[in-house]
Structures are given as structure tokens and as C-alpha cells.
Amino acid sequence: MTLIAFELSGEHPDIPVAEVIGALESEDIEFSIQYRFDQVLIVDISNANTNENTDQVYHVDLVSKLSKRLALTWHIINVLGISDSTLPDIMNMVEDVDFDEPASLTYKVRAKKIKRKSPISSEDIERKIGGVLYNKGYRADLVDPDVRYRAILTDGKCIFGRVLASVDRGSFEDRKPQNKPFFYPGVLMPRLARSLVNIARCGPGSIILDPYCGTGGILVEAGLMGAVTLGCDVQRKILLGARMNLDLYVPDHSLMFQDAGNMALKDSCIDCVVTDPPYGRSALIQARSLDILMERSLKEIFRVLRPGGRAVVVSECPVEEWAVSANFSVVDVYIQRVHRSLTRRITVLDKLQ
Numbered sequence: 001m002t003l004i005a006f007e008l009s010g011e012h013p014d015i016p017v018a019e020v021i022g023a024l025e026s027e028d029i030e031f032s033i034q035y036r037f038d039q040v041l042i043v044d045i046s047n048a049n050t051n052e053n054t055d056q057v058y059h060v061d062l063v064s065k066l067s068k069r070l071a072l073t074w075h076i077i078n079v080l081g082i083s084d085s086t087l088p089d090i091m092n093m094v095e096d097v098d099f100d101e102p103a104s105l106t107y108k109v110r111a112k113k114i115k116r117k118s119p120i121s122s123e124d125i126e127r128k129i130g131g132v133l134y135n136k137g138y139r140a141d142l143v144d145p146d147v148r149y150r151a152i153l154t155d156g157k158c159i160f161g162r163v164l165a166s167v168d169r170g171s172f173e174d175r176k177p178q179n180k181p182f183f184y185p186g187v188l189m190p191r192l193a194r195s196l197v198n199i200a201r202c203g204p205g206s207i208i209l210d211p212y213c214g215t216g217g218i219l220v221e222a223g224l225m226g227a228v229t230l231g232c233d234v235q236r237k238i239l240l241g242a243r244m245n246l247d248l249y250v251p252d253h254s255l256m257f258q259d260a261g262n263m264a265l266k267d268s269c270i271d272c273v274v275t276d277p278p279y280g281r282s283a284l285i286q287a288r289s290l291d292i293l294m295e296r297s298l299k300e301i302f303r304v305l306r307p308g309g310r311a312v313v314v315s316e317c318p319v320e321e322w323a324v325s326a327n328f329s330v331v332d333v334y335i336q337r338v339h340r341s342l343t344r345r346i347t348v349l350d351k352l353q
């Protein structure tokens with residue numbers, strides 16, 4: 001078994017998990033979910049080696065790709081052991097690990113308590129695991145270690161492993177809407193936009209459409225992953241702004257001035273759709289009503305999507321009824337509280353083959 005743990009952001013209980021699954025599926029990686037704990041998803045990818053490379057090379061390549069795609073994962077970890085979360089259990093488990101790194105490599109151990117649930121202090125765990133490694137001949141380097149180990153305490157378990165890759169959170173921060181050439185309030189933050197693009201199973205070479213593209217935030221995240229991006233909006237000023245933003249990050253993009261309820265696109269020409277239509281609050285709605293617009297645009301999204309394609313729609317009101325009448329199959333609905341007066345719904349829709 002090759003167990004890989006994804007240490008997840010705690011912003012939402014399900015969206016980070018769905019993001020990992022979407023990314024694995026879009027990379028065509030064979031995997032099976034082994035455990036799901038609070039903020040940790042563990043999958044087995046031992047059957048994923050489908051090319052002629054050695055397991056090791058293939059898995060390193062895979063993890064590196066995933067760490068560049070994911071937004072709501074903190075670390076990707078090669079699981080070396082799982083135990084109950086008492087100190088004696090953790091120590092027994094770590095003692096039994098067959099560390100195969102050369103003794104010349106230095107290490108650092110970090111312990112993370114999810115939601116501070118465990119009564120044991122993180123420092124204690126780090127020190128004790130460090131002691132086991134020391135006794136096995138390894139030396140610590142707290143500043144620039146060769147190998148980073150992590151012990152995650154969650155749901156009464158300790159997941160111990162070697163960090164394979166960490167997600168670069170700073171790059172998402174750099175792309176926050178206020179830092180882009182064209183800013184308009186009320187847009188999705190890059191990390192959420194990226195996670196939705198992953199949930200839509202968008203990957204390098206996929207054709208992604210955002211029929212309500214606004215300032216282009218969703219398309220920037222998809223384009224940075226190598227997708228072919230197409231955006232539509234009904235405000236020329238906004239489309240010019242989207243162009244400024246996309247030019248900076250994804251110079252090769254397409255934008256169209258058109259109504260999401262009547263798109264000049266061929267049937268089945270799009271691989272995936274991720275979109276954040278107006279909610280009927282501040283963003284302009286170009287239609288007789290939001291209901292009519294949503295009903296028409298979901299039909300259009302279904303028409304232009306290829307069979308087997310997926311749409312992820314952000315809304316304030318439920319869209320399932322319109323989606324089902326457009327022939328979509330509803331996969332999931334995630335509810336996300338944004339602030340006191342706004343709760344978002346993220347609806348995942350499949351156009352079945």
C-alpha cells in the first residue's frame with residue numbers, strides 16, 4: 001500500500017476533500033480512499049503506477065503535480081504509521097517505523113493538533129519522536145532539515161509521516177483580488193476559485209468556461225493550471241478588466257461579450273464550467289429576473305458541456321430544480337457561510353454520458 005495523507009484546511013468540512021478527489025480524478029490517478037478524519041484524507045495510490053517509471057519516480061512526480069494544483073491542502077504526506085493518539089501508542093508506532101533515509105540526512109518533526117483536541121502538548125510529541133529518530137542515528141536540523149516529519153492528531157488518531165510536498169499558500173495570497181490590475185468587489189478569493197476548478201475536474205488542456213466571468217478570477221486559477229480558458233460577461237467594462245487580469249497571468253485566453261442565457265457556442269464543446277453568477281445583490285443581472293437567468297443559463301451550460309463534463313455553480317439560492325430540469329445530475333451541494341447575511345451554495349452538477 002502507498003498511503004498518502006492530505007492535511008486539509010479547516011475552512012470547510014467537505015470542500016477540501018472534494019478538491020483532492022477532483023484533482024486525483026482529473027489527473028486520471030487510480031486511488032482508493034482509506035480513511036477520512038477531521039482535516040485529513042488518506043488515500044492509497046499503490047495501483048496508480050501505470051507508466052514505465054519506477055514507483056518512486058512516478059509518485060514523486062504525481063505529488064509535485066498535486067501540490068501545484070491544490071489550494072485547500074496544506075501538506076501532502078507519505079504515511080509511515082497510524083496509531084491511537086495517546087503518547088505510548090504514538091511512541092510504539094514511531095518505534096516500529098522502518099525509516100529508510102540515509103543516516104546522513106537531517107530531520108525536523110512537527111506535531112499538529114487539529115482543533116487542539118488532544119490533551120498532549122505538541123512540543124512533547126515533537127521531542128519524544130525526535131528522541132526515537134535520534135536513537136536510530138538521525139540528527140535534527142530545525143532550520144533547514146533534509147526530511148520533515150509530521151504527526152497529525154485528529155479524531156483520536158495520530159497520523160505520522162514524511163512530508164512529500166507543501167502547498168505554496170503565498171502564491172494565492174499574491175493573487176488576491178485587490179492585488180490584480182482590475183479590481184471589483186464581491187469576487188471569489190483565489191483559493192476557493194482554485195478549489196472549485198479542481199472539483200470540476202479541470203486540468204491541463206481542459207477547455208473551461210465561466211459564462212459569468214466578471215473580473216476573470218476563476219479563469220486565472222484554471223489558466224495557471226494549463227487549462228484553455230473561455231469567459232463571457234455582459235458588461236464591456238468588466239470584460240476589459242477581465243482581459244487586464246488574464247493578460248497578466250494567462251496571456252492565451254478568450255473572452256466573449258455575450259449573455260450566459262444564449263451563448264454563441266457549439267453543443268458539447270466545453271469540458272467543464274465553473275461559475276459565480278450574480279446573486280441579485282450588488283452584481284448586475286442582465287435578465288428579466290435572476291430566476292429566469294438561472295433557468296436559461298443552466299440549460300445553456302448543459303448544452304455546451306460535453307457528456308461526462310462537470311459544472312460547479314456558486315449561488316445564494318438553490319439551483320438544483322433548474323439544474324435537474326436542464327437534465328443535470330446533482331452530485332453535491334456544499335453550504336458555506338460567508339458572513340452573517342450571506343451563505344453561499346456550491347452546487348456540483350454532472351452531464352452524464
Ligand SMILES: C[S@@+](CC[C@H](N)C(=O)[O-])C[C@H]1O[C@@H](n2cnc3c(N)ncnc32)[C@H](O)[C@@H]1O
Nearest residue numbers: 187212214215217233234259260276278284286
Ligand atoms: C458575481 S459576478 C462574477 C464574479 C466573478 N467570479 C469574478 O471573479 O469577478 C457576476 C457577473 O455576471 C455578469 N452578468 C450579469 N448578467 C449576465 C448575463 N445575462 N450573462 C452573462 N453575464 C452576466 C455581471 O456583469 C457580473 O460581472
